Amino acid sequence: xxxxxxxxxxxxxxxxxxxxxxxxxxxxxxxxxxxxxxxxxxxxxxxxxxxxxxxxxxxxxxxxxxxxxxxxxxxxxxxxxxxxxxxxxxxxxxxxxxxxxxxxxxxxxxxxxxxxxxxxxxxxxxxxxxxxxxxxxxxxx
Amino acid sequence: xxxxxxxxxxxxxxxxxxxxxxxxxxxxxxxxxxxxxxxxxxxxxxxxxxxxxxxxxxxxxxxxxxxxxxxxxxxxxxxxxxxxxxxxxxxxxxxxxxxxxxxxxxxxxxxxxxxxxxxxxxxxxxxxxxxxxxxxxxxxxxxxxxxxxxxxxxxxxxxxxxxxxxxxxxxxxxxxxxxxxxxxxxxxxxxxxxxxxxxxxxxxxxxxxxxxxxxxxxxxxxxxxxxxxxxxxxxxxxxxxxxxxxxxxxxxxxxxxxxxxxxxxxxxxxxxxxxxxxxxxxxxxxxxxxxxxxxxxxxxxxxxxxxxxxxxxxxxxxxxxxxxxxxxxxxxxxxxxxxxxxxxxxxx
Numbered sequence: 001x002x003x004x005x006x007x008x009x010x011x012x013x014x015x016x017x018x019x020x021x022x023x024x025x026x027x028x029x030x031x032x033x034x035x036x037x038x039x040x041x042x043x044x045x046x047x048x049x050x051x052x053x054x055x056x057x058x059x060x061x062x063x064x065x066x067x068x069x070x071x072x073x074x075x076x077x078x079x080x081x082x083x084x085x086x087x088x089x090x091x092x093x094x095x096x097x098x099x100x101x102x103x104x105x106x107x108x109x110x111x112x113x114x115x116x117x118x119x120x121x122x123x124x125x126x127x128x129x130x131x132x133x134x135x136x137x138x139x140x141x
Numbered sequence: 142x143x144x145x146x147x148x149x150x151x152x153x154x155x156x157x158x159x160x161x162x163x164x165x166x167x168x169x170x171x172x173x174x175x176x177x178x179x180x181x182x183x184x185x186x187x188x189x190x191x192x193x194x195x196x197x198x199x200x201x202x203x204x205x206x207x208x209x210x211x212x213x214x215x216x217x218x219x220x221x222x223x224x225x226x227x228x229x230x231x232x233x234x235x236x237x238x239x240x241x242x243x244x245x246x247x248x249x250x251x252x253x254x255x256x257x258x259x260x261x262x263x264x265x266x267x268x269x270x271x272x273x274x275x276x277x278x279x280x281x282x283x284x285x286x287x288x289x290x291x292x293x294x295x296x297x298x299x300x301x302x303x304x305x306x307x308x309x310x311x312x313x314x315x316x317x318x319x320x321x322x323x324x325x326x327x328x329x330x331x332x333x334x335x336x337x338x339x340x341x342x343x344x345x346x347x348x349x350x351x352x353x354x355x356x357x358x359x360x361x362x363x364x365x366x367x368x369x370x371x372x373x374x375x376x377x378x379x380x381x382x383x384x385x386x387x388x389x390x391x392x393x394x395x396x397x398x399x400x401x402x403x404x405x406x407x408x409x410x411x412x413x414x415x416x417x418x419x420x421x422x423x424x425x426x427x428x429x430x431x432x433x434x435x436x437x438x439x440x441x442x443x444x445x446x447x448x449x450x451x452x453x454x455x456x457x458x459x460x461x462x463x464x465x466x467x468x469x470x471x472x473x474x475x476x477x478x479x480x481x482x483x484x485x486x487x488x489x
Contacts (some may be wrong), residue, residue: 013187014254014278039255044278049262059268060261063275065179093176 015138018066020048020057022073022081030123031072034101037127038070038134054081054088061089061096068118068137073102083115090116097137101125163191167198170300175273178300182275185292196292203298210303211414212294214320216311216345217329222355223308224263226329226397228272230407231306235270242273242302244293246286246309246316249278256280260308273302279316287437290319291430304410311345321348322430324423325413328352330369332359346372349390350413353406357394366392388416446473 019035021028028050035045046064048056061069071085082100089096097118104112104120112120118137121130161169161177163184169177181199185192217223224245231241245260256278264274277293279286290307297305307323309316320326328349346352346369354365369392377389391409395402417423450469457465 013183014256014280035257039250039257040253042254044249044255044276045257046261046276047257047259048265049259052265056265056268060274062176063179063273065183 015043015068015134016046016064016066017043017068017070017134018046018048018057018060018064019070019072020052020060021050022052022054022057022071022085023075023077024051025073025075025077026050027074028072030074030102031070034070034072034121034130037130040127041131043131043134054085057085058088058092058094061094062092066096068097068099068134070099070101070134073100073104076103078102078104079108079111082112082117086116099133099137101130163194163198167195167202167299170296171202173301175300178273178296179275181296181299182293185296186277186280186289188288192289192292195296199292199295199299203295210294210298210305211325211410212323213304213306213410214323214326215306215308215329216317216320216326216348218331218334218345219310219312221329221331222397223310223329224260226353226355226395226406227306227308228264228267229397229400229403230410231272232267232270233403233407234304235267235272239304240271240273240302241304241306242297242300243267243275243306243308244290244297245274245276246290246307246319247276247278248310248312249280254280273297273300279313286315286319287433288441291322291434291437317345317348318433322433324417324426325410326350327410329355330365331356332361332365334365335368351390351406351409352392353395353402354392355395355397357402358396358399362394366394388413 015038017038019031019038021031031047031049035047038045046060046066048060057069057071060066069085069089071082073081078100082098086098089098098116099119099121100112100117101121102123104122109120119133121133125133161180163181166177166181166184170181181195184195215223215227227243227245231243234241243260243264245258245264247256247258247260249256258276258278260276261268261274264272268274275293275297277289280289294305294307307320309320311317311320311328326348328345328351330346330352331354352369354362354369356362373389373392391413393402393406393409395406397403414423417426450473460468
């Protein structure tokens with residue numbers, strides 16, 4: 001979050017997270033579970049759902065002034081689309097961390113980190129792990 | 142206690158926008174920069190002194206004169222198709238060369254304060270067409286929505302968007318108040334929503350300037366129309382209408398997913414505004430809206446004052462709560478006078 005932003009508001013502003021499925025991948029149950037986990041941790045989830053592109057996600061991040069982007073990938077496209085999402089955000093001048101959730105083999109994790117993906121969540125991640133990952137990504141920015 | 146706010150020099154830190162002051166953000170938003178607009182919306186939504194600084198910077202530039210966007214409230218029961226309808230209509234407006242924006246409000250959880258904001262799912266086509274869409278949560282705290290929304294609408298006006306649509310689920314009084322305070326209030330209803338008696342229950346239906354019977358390709362759509370018309374006949378009979386409303390609300394059949402009825406809806410919304418302008422009612426409505434905004438801010442200040450006043454209070458044997466309030470009001474008033482005096486002495 002913007003800890004540096006002078007905020008004399010009526011309380012701490014909730015973390016805003018954009019959640020989306022990127023590309024051709026119709027399995028959104030996992031993402032819906034994550035949305036619920038984050039909601040129940042007091043975050044505001046802007047849910048984009050299926051078949052999003054890097055452009056639609058960037059539009060949403062910009063207009064929603066989001067703190068974090070969460071992408072769910074179950075189609076083995078993470079090595080292509082994960083880095084592409086990070087790159088697209090950075091080219092748009094948006095310094096917003098990207099978390100990838102879904103099926104990411106352990107061997108691919110170093111490559112994801114090297115590409116600037118802020119966190120990877122696998123199947124079976126608990127609500128605590130999911131929330132902690134988002135909070136950690138927020139603190140980084 | 143009533144702190145004065147003059148700081149237009151707070152420095153919000155954007156993600157990739159660098160350090161910009163409120164004034165810089167305001168001029169960037171005015172120049173059409175979406176990121177600056179989004180950041181100003183965030184600052185207004187958070188409330189407090191930063192929101193006041195933004196309001197101070199924007200007010201002279203929009204206010205009662207300045208820009209003149211048509212503010213349209215859209216409300217209705219959950220699942221009525223509000224987002225789909227708004228998206229289809231605004232996509233058409235973009236094609237016609239206009240620059241619409243939407244504030245889409247969804248409820249926060251009363252237990253955790255979190256929210257799932259799902260309106261963009263139904264609006265991907267509109268987003269691709271260039272409609273500015275901002276999701277917001279009701280954020281529970283009393284009157285928060287009423288405090289934030291008018292200021293956020295002004296940010297969107299400042300950024301040159303017209304019309305500005307505020308979409309809320311018509312479940313709570315605040316949500317209904319917010320949308321009905323717009324220049325034009327559209328209520329979206331569906332087949333299967335209930336019978337004629339339910340249409341006559343007080344609330345949502347009374348605030349409409351226009352009705353859209355959405356999902357009108359369903360077989361029982363004619364029944365809903367009939368029930369609505371019957372309700373409006375009764376309003377004609379009793380003479381009970383929204384203040385300043387001369388016209389009987391139009392009922393328009395739409396099917397947002399196919400585009401049926403969208404031209405008629407767009408024309409009716411524009412027509413309603415033209416009617417408000419020619420009758421002078423627009424001016425009255427905006428004055429009323431301004432008053433209710435001032436009232437929300439005043440109520441919020443007084444609520445905080447009340448919270449602070451009772452925080453350490455202990456029950457008194459010789460004073461009933463009712464009588465105690467008289468004493469408290471007197472002491473609060475005294476304190477306020479002292480506060481103002483000391484500020485005058487300091488030359489603030």
